[in-house]
Amino acid sequence: MSQTSADTNLKATAGYSIEEGNAASRNAYEWAQKTFATRAGKPGEPARDLAGGFSNEIRFGNERLGIGSDGIGTKIEVAERLDRYDTLGYDLIAMVADDLIVAGFVPTNLSNIIDVNTLDYTVVDELMHGLHDAAQFSQIAVTGGEIAELGNRIGGYPGARMNFNWCSTAVGVLHPSLERPLSGANVRAGQAVVALHSPSFRSNGYSLARRALTKAFGEKWHEAPYSEENAAGLNVDTQHLTTANAKTWGEVMLAPSLIYSPGIAAVLDAGLPLHAAAHITGGGLADNFKRVLKNGVGAELSNLFEPLPAMQQLALLAGITPPEAYLYWNMGNGMLLVTDHDEAAAVVASLRGNGYRAQVAGRITAEPGVTLQVGAGELRYEG
Structure with a gap:
């Protein structure tokens, strides 16, 4: 069975359009690129060849930072x-x-901003406690932030102690084993x-899930x-909220994101080759992976991790098709890495x-496009 994203009206299903979002992001980035010249040859000069990713390089002399x-x-x-x-700090x-x-x-460092309707000290304390724990796990210092009370400009679930939005900016340093950032070149x-397994929905696709x-x-x-x-046959973590030990659908959807950066840094520390990596967020496997397939190549992924039981149940309950x-x-599957064929087993061993x-989930092909061989059949996404 071969299916593509064109088979269904995804905007009607999810309430938003990935295609429109990608177009708006490209337009916004084009405007941003017009500002790069302001730092040309000066500290903070941005890289010009990393379009399509979710972070960029800024240069301070020989120091190359990401933001x-x-x-x-x-x-x-x-x-x-x-x-x-x-x-939520993990997310x-x-x-x-x-x-x-x-x-x-x-x-290495993170700054955050919490926009609230009216301030609740205890909610902010819970948020920051979680952020502290996540920062300890990922070896990040939280070095800046702001809380802004915006009244009725911020909405949310009625009756909550505090309605808010929470965003952050992080910076990092290019791993010393790399001569230039990973771009897929x-x-x-x-x-x-x-492939790296994701034990939760992470923090994407929630508009579709809530609908x-x-x-x-x-x-x-x-x-x-x-x-x-079949939960009895699973290694269920009883100390931390996961989809496996959830008792309600609310707990399923709140299960926190696994942070992969320490594991990927360890792969690089070991001197193992990485040619590209894709963080699987909104847009799913194919849309995010295609961002790093820049030489006219494609991919065939025939050994991905199975969808979480919660995802399978939710798709059946709501009539969501596999392509959606x-x-x-x-x-x-929370992240995909591209490495040399002969080093793939070593990369897997390091992560484990x-x-x-x-x-090992598949291979890079000479033909463009991404093909997923999954339980529902073959899903083909053109390049």
Whole structure:
């Protein structure tokens, strides 16, 4: 079975359009590029050849730093519904730290801004406690921030202690083993693709998920019971919130993002080759991976991690087709790495040794486009 994103009206399903979002991002980046000349030959000069990624390089003499910005998005509403805020720091750091590491920048510092309707000290304390724990895990120093009270300019779930939006900017330093950032320029046919498992939805695709859950369970969907089939055979973490130990759909959707940057930095520390990496966020596997397939090459991914049971259940409940699900959710795969075929096993071993689930997922092909061989059949996304 061959399917593509053109088979369905994705905007009607999700409430937003990936294509329109990509077009707006390209336009915004074109305006941003027009400012690069202001720092030409001066400290802070940006790189001009990293278009398509989610972070960029800035140069201070011989020092090459990376910078990127992102936020948690509508996952915040899940925290408001459950009145639990101590996990969102992992999502905030994952979104920026993992955008940096896929370009070869080891994250070092983060600044954040919390825009609120009216301030609640205890909610902010819970947010920052979680951010502290995530920063410790990823070896990042939180060196700046602001809390802004904006009144009715900020909305959210009615009755929450505090409605807010949370965004951050992170910087990192180019790994010393790299001469230039990872951009996909060295990706060639025959190289191997390694996948890292994602134990949650991360912080993307939540507009589609919330619409699907509301359709299936009504407005109080976060209270709907959830059980993971065959959970008895899983290694369930009982200390931290995961989709496997969740008791409600709200807990499923709140399960925090796994931060990959320490594991990728360890791969580089070991001197193992990486030619490109893709952080699987909004747009799913194909859209994000195509950003680093820059030499007219493509990929065939026939050994990806299986979608999380929660994703499979949600797709069935809401009538979401496989092409839609693989465009809006990570489907159990949070990052893809490109390495030499002969070094793929060593890369997997390094990642596993640092506590990550990893496996060789496929190969780079001479033909453009991304083909996914999954349980639902063959999904083809043109280059």
